[in-house]
Amino acid sequence: MNRAYLAAMAGLNTWLTRLAFAALLAPAAAYAAAPIEMMLKDHKFSPSVVTVKAGEPFTIHLTNKDATADEFDSTALKVEKVVTGNSDGMVHIRPLAPGKYPFMGEYHAATAQGLVIAK
Numbered sequence: 001m002n003r004a005y006l007a008a009m010a011g012l013n014t015w016l017t018r019l020a021f022a023a024l025l026a027p028a029a030a031y032a033a034a035p036i037e038m039m040l041k042d043h044k045f046s047p048s049v050v051t052v053k054a055g056e057p058f059t060i061h062l063t064n065k066d067a068t069a070d071e072f073d074s075t076a077l078k079v080e081k082v083v084t085g086n087s088d089g090m091v092h093i094r095p096l097a098p099g100k101y102p103f104m105g106e107y108h109a110a111t112a113q114g115l116v117i118a119k
Contacts, residue, residue, distance in 0.1 A: 036058060040083070042111075048113065049116075051117045054098040057092070063088040068107070070112060071083075077101050078094070101115065103116065
């Protein structure tokens, strides 16, 4: 192999390494805005309706005040997150197109209902 080829490959390898490192950092930066605070108590979400900016990812900080676990579940949001009783968890949501996105507590779906509105 000639020197020009080896130099080109070394440069490509450095570029690919930098790209991979940037990709690792991107998810953390994508959700850098303050999380939306939400509580689950008596198997109900509070607030049960949240409005977010369309096209931007966001995070919900869910505090489960119930003694039992529940699962933040939404087919529309393409997310499932189990939060054990008397604990909290972070639910990361991808950028959304404008619209309404229902969610529920899967273990108590009759009472734990909510809606994300992206504008």
